[in-house]
Amino acid sequence: MSNNRITFLYVSFLFWAIIVxxxxxxxxxxxKDKFTFALEKQISxxxxxxxxxxxxxxxxxxxxxxxxxxxxxxxWTPQITQDFASVLAxxxxxxxxxxxxxRIELLKSNFSNEEKQWFLMKSNINSQEKEKIDxxxxxxxxxxxxxxxSYPEGSMSAQLLGFLGKDEVGRQMGYFGLEGFYxxxxxxxxxFEKNINGxxxxxxxxxxEKEAKNGRDLQLYLDRSVQxxxxxxxxxxxxRYGAKGGWIVVMDSESGGIIGMASFPNFDPEKYYDYxxxxxxxxxxSESFEPGSIFKPLIMxxxxxxxxxxxxxxxxICSGPLQIGEYEIKTWNEVYHPGSTMEEVIKNSDNxxxxxxxxxxxLEKMLDYLNNYNLTQATGIDLQGEMSPPVRDxxxxxxxxxxxxxxxxxxxxxxxxxxxxxxxxANNGEVVKPRVVNKIISDKxxxxxxxxxxxxxxxxxxxxxxxxxxxxxxxEGEAKWAKPEGYSIAGKTxxxxxxxxGDYDQEKTIASFIGFAPAxxxxxxxxVSLKEPSSSPWGSETAxxxxxxxAQKLFTYYGIPSTN
Amino acid sequence: MPVMITVLLxxxxxxxxxxxxxxNTAITLEDLNNQANRYEKNIAQLNIEIAKATSLKTLAExxxxxxxxxxxxxxxxDNSPLALVQESVLNxxxxx
Numbered sequence: 171m172s173n174n175r176i177t178f179l180y181v182s183f184l185f186w187a188i189i190v191x192x193x194x195x196x197x198x199x200x201x202k203d204k205f206t207f208a209l210e211k212q213i214s215x216x217x218x219x220x221x222x223x224x225x226x227x228x229x230x231x232x233x234x235x236x237x238x239x240x241x242x243x244x245x246w247t248p249q250i251t252q253d254f255a256s257v258l259a260x261x262x263x264x265x266x267x268x269x270x271x272x273r274i275e276l277l278k279s280n281f282s283n284e285e286k287q288w289f290l291m292k293s294n295i296n297s298q299e300k301e302k303i304d305x306x307x308x309x310x311x312x313x314x315x316x317x318x319x320s321y322p323e324g325s326m327s328a329q330l331l332g333f334l335g336k337d338e339v340g341r342q343m344g345y346f347g348l349e350g351f352y353x354x355x356x357x358x359x360x361x362f363e364k365n366i367n368g369x370x371x372x373x374x375x376x377x378x379e380k381e382a383k384n385g386r387d388l389q390l391y392l393d394r395s396v397q398x399x400x401x402x403x404x405x406x407x408x409x410r411y412g413a414k415g416g417w418i419v420v421m422d423s424e425s426g427g428i429i430g431m432a433s434f435p436n437f438d439p440e441k442y443y444d445y446x447x448x449x450x451x452x453x454x455x456s457e458s459f460e461p462g463s464i465f466k467p468l469i470m471x472x473x474x475x476x477x478x479x480x481x482x483x484x485x486x487i488c489s490g491p492l493q494i495g496e497y498e499i500k501t502w503n504e505v506y507h508p509g510s511t512m513e514e515v516i517k518n519s520d521n522x523x524x525x526x527x528x529x530x531x532x533l534e535k536m537l538d539y540l541n542n543y544n545l546t547q548a549t550g551i552d553l554q555g556e557m558s559p560p561v562r563d564x565x566x567x568x569x570x571x572x573x574x575x576x577x578x579x580x581x582x583x584x585x586x587x588x589x590x591x592x593x594x595x596a597n598n599g600e601v602v603k604p605r606v607v608n609k610i611i612s613d614k615x616x617x618x619x620x621x622x623x624x625x626x627x628x629x630x631x632x633x634x635x636x637x638x639x640x641x642x643x644x645x646e647g648e649a650k651w652a653k654p655e656g657y658s659i660a661g662k663t664x665x666x667x668x669x670x671x672g673d674y675d676q677e678k679t680i681a682s683f684i685g686f687a688p689a690x691x692x693x694x695x696x697x698v699s700l701k702e703p704s705s706s707p708w709g710s711e712t713a714x715x716x717x718x719x720x721a722q723k724l725f726t727y728y729g730i731p732s733t734n
Numbered sequence: 735m736p737v738m739i740t741v742l743l744x745x746x747x748x749x750x751x752x753x754x755x756x757x758n759t760a761i762t763l764e765d766l767n768n769q770a771n772r773y774e775k776n777i778a779q780l781n782i783e784i785a786k787a788t789s790l791k792t793l794a795e796x797x798x799x800x801x802x803x804x805x806x807x808x809x810x811x812d813n814s815p816l817a818l819v820q821e822s823v824l825n826x827x828x829x830x
Contacts, residue, residue, distance in 0.1 A: 232788075236781070236782050236785065238782055239775065239778075297775070297779055320782050322786045322788075323789045323790060326790070326791065394790060398794070402794075
């Protein structure tokens, strides 16, 4: 009997052991994932760790864009034990001013509305203000941290930098300029944090975390002193010449680095949402224009390079206006110079003389050169928003198109395309890709951007010849009165009519000057354009003096001595 | 028996001391870490303030406030020390 009882007990224990083992097998093996997930949900909380966005520095390591911790202040009304009016009275002197009266009224109505238990009281609160509010010890007030972009130089180079906004799901996203182009580099990688709660913290050890990787910093070619000079000069010039807008680009002649890029109207990147779209985009890379006479040196250089003309070649069609089909080509002042040399054609900015050059060059060669100057495609500058106006097929070019494009009308390009092509005249005939960023810097290493030669449309001897012609144009041309004395400058003025509805408006012009200096060993290439100047439509009376005034300051800044 | 109790008490004592040391070290490290984070944030904030205070924008505003003139204008002002110096230099150069 006792043996039976022992056997019974043994069997029943065995039975229960098998049942328990099977159940454990089910829990621990078959349903492992389900229960692990349920356990993790109970004992841990998860969240993402946001990386710090990369900063942007000028070439002297001065920060142009930094990150600043700011806070959003929320009210959680069930926890507010004090009278809301007294809460407002306490925090008002810290974060509100007289302009916020409407907002305070709105907050009061929010508080009296029982449906609104959680509402935003104020955004953009700095650390000191937060600390003062913390010291008041008011229950029910809660802060949420956010990282905002801070611009020590204010709106300087805003269109080049771009701005930081939000995407459709509320994540930070760079738009336009550098912020847009380098979004991936600047934004870094989001980290992952898993906090273990209670007793399990001791069992599991430390919090499990995948570290966030901060964004990479950018160091630019941009020189903030040069940028400051060109922005101030452009601002003053708009008033002085009554222009509607304008742009200035300064490029390092050798490397293609952008030393300065300014355009007006522009915007405040901290309040980008207050500005219309056209203020946000950078006209230097996104607006097409007909360059006018500043285009002439490129065509002349092409003809010299092909050995079709030289400085002394005489124009045999320059004695009067030229009829092409139903169109008549005239000079800008309707003064004609029979038998002009090519040097005089550039000096007098002679449209008829340029038609002579274009005819010598021929359409096929001209299109080849436009292609080699890289004017038929985007430059690939490291800024978001670059566009490239389409170029007509060869079969759609008519004799009048060949004629007008020789003096920069009927052909549309962006300012950055033009200065990139023109810079080849300052750089031994090489077209160099323009660049804004010099270095990309991470926590551990840094990368230099490489100089990239896109093409070489001209040989050095042709470049020397066109440079001499342009020096003579500056020394003896229309704008010679404004030129800084004792400096050798190669450049060209231009006044382009603006196409309106398929025709040209005689009153509306874009006045420009492009050049490089010192001409024998160029330090910088600069393009200055003013839109619709009202004091005078001519580039020689508006853009050229502005160019020379800036150049004088740059000579002093770079310590380039005068030969006088 | 008393020896065993003494050994046990000693072990307990060592354990308490070591445990306290570990906990104190952990707390101190945590404090230091928090302090470092706070200082890092303060430094970042100060860097922003320094950058704003030394920006060309601020310097230009300040120079306007105190009516600082560009050197080119100062040279051209009558009776300015620089103009006098320049004049004396020019006069010197005219001497035989």
